[in-house]
Amino acid sequence: MNKIILRRAILAAAISTASSGTMAAGFFLNETSTSGLGRAFAAENTIGDNAAILARNPAGSALFDTITISGGVTYVNPEIDAEGDISYFVDTPFGVVEVGPFHEEDNDYASSAFVPNAYLAVPIDDCWSFGLAMYTNYGLETDFDSDSLVLNIADKTELLTVNIAPSVAYNYQDIFSIGLAVNFLYADAELKTRVPDDFPLDAVLPFPLSGAQILKLEGDDWDVSWSIGALWNITPSTRLGLSYHADFDPKLDGDVSSDLLPSPLAPFDDVDGNLTLDLPDYWELGLYHKFNQNWGIALGATYTDWDDFQRLEAFLPGQGAPFNPLPLKEENFESGWRFSIGGEYYPCEEVTWRIGYAYDEGAARDGLNPTEETANALGLPITWRTLSIPDTDRHWVTFGGTYEFDQHLSVDGGLAYLWGDDERIQEFTAAPVPTYYNGGTTNIAAWLAGVSLNYRF
Numbered sequence: 208m209n210k211i212i213l214r215r216a217i218l219a220a221a222i223s224t225a226s227s228g229t230m231a232a233g234f235f236l237n238e239t240s241t242s243g244l245g246r247a248f249a250a251e252n253t254i255g256d257n258a259a260i261l262a263r264n265p266a267g268s269a270l271f272d273t274i275t276i277s278g279g280v281t282y283v284n285p286e287i288d289a290e291g292d293i294s295y296f297v298d299t300p301f302g303v304v305e306v307g308p309f310h311e312e313d314n315d316y317a318s319s320a321f322v323p324n325a326y327l328a329v330p331i332d333d334c335w336s337f338g339l340a341m342y343t344n345y346g347l348e349t350d351f352d353s354d355s356l357v358l359n360i361a362d363k364t365e366l367l368t369v370n371i372a373p374s375v376a377y378n379y380q381d382i383f384s385i386g387l388a389v390n391f392l393y394a395d396a397e398l399k400t401r402v403p404d405d406f407p408l409d410a411v412l413p414f415p416l417s418g419a420q421i422l423k424l425e426g427d428d429w430d431v432s433w434s435i436g437a438l439w440n441i442t443p444s445t446r447l448g449l450s451y452h453a454d455f456d457p458k459l460d461g462d463v464s465s466d467l468l469p470s471p472l473a474p475f476d477d478v479d480g481n482l483t484l485d486l487p488d489y490w491e492l493g494l495y496h497k498f499n500q501n502w503g504i505a506l507g508a509t510y511t512d513w514d515d516f517q518r519l520e521a522f523l524p525g526q527g528a529p530f531n532p533l534p535l536k537e538e539n540f541e542s543g544w545r546f547s548i549g550g551e552y553y554p555c556e557e558v559t560w561r562i563g564y565a566y567d568e569g570a571a572r573d574g575l576n577p578t579e580e581t582a583n584a585l586g587l588p589i590t591w592r593t594l595s596i597p598d599t600d601r602h603w604v605t606f607g608g609t610y611e612f613d614q615h616l617s618v619d620g621g622l623a624y625l626w627g628d629d630e631r632i633q634e635f636t637a638a639p640v641p642t643y644y645n646g647g648t649t650n651i652a653a654w655l656a657g658v659s660l661n662y663r664f
Contacts, residue, residue: 245607246549247563253448279659291646426461
């Protein structure tokens, strides 16, 4: 195996984990409000029961006739379990020899997290209004145990983002509203892969590799994008919402270090490196109808353009041609839909109950990946879906409610359960020796719980 293939495989093993997600397709997060959580975020860009609509539709500030603030947090507790076999392929004078397989089980390797949000809607006059939203819709954290045999394929990944979106909206006779927002995204990432503890091949290698850091990348960046939205009050009881959010392309600049690369005798020690993430644009359509004083229904559809996320390329300035650019991994994501339906029950003026269901198409492509030339030469089938991106179609079942203390203050609560199908995963890396994983997920699920406060001045 030549050195360029080895270097590409080593770096790909670390950086490709930046693309995992557990709560929605790819690594998109829906958790922008607690009231929306209760109805599976159906028509979240349309209803406007609090200022959190600003995360989905910049026209939403036109719905408020007084200064309104909303803020909350959602606790996300995912569980991803995987099980499979690990095999190693070693060059010998007699040809390539397979060592293994070794059975491997990895349980609950997606980390829990708190997802906060805060919003402000300010009417300026009868026509104009201002909004400010602070939230996140991209993020992940996965962390495998130190004794896992898959650490050279996927170890630890952490991606944190914050989106700050000031907006302005124009309201025409309380019938039609249009809004525009500028989105300032901050992204911070830490990506690591290393050799497993008690590496099975230490006894046959020139020197032991157990615990060696294959690659560590830390970086951050700001990026700017935009979004636009509209609201149409078809009747006093029916509202339609449409919004579009343009894509982001943050370039994560930071430091790269390794115990093995480019060689164990002269490894990288906090050298400059960067990686650009292609975060997708998306459309959202919502419809809300209130049948009477007690019942309402919400319908939503979101289309996310994951087709733009085709591959990962890294750059290590000053490290020579093999690293500039360095093709890492063909992701070949595919665009998909999220459909949701929610019901609302209003037993009295102070109380609202919500229930919802959503179907969320995964972004990872089914089938085999023909671009892994080294694995294909060994006759090893490789799936597009990986341990670090165990993406699949998901189902949501949600419940929530709101209690209004008075005309100013209200509190929202929400609870959701998500689950997805088990998927086959076959993955290959050349670092530190050719390694093949043949298995799949045995459980993909999550619990979400949220709470928020709303205040109208």
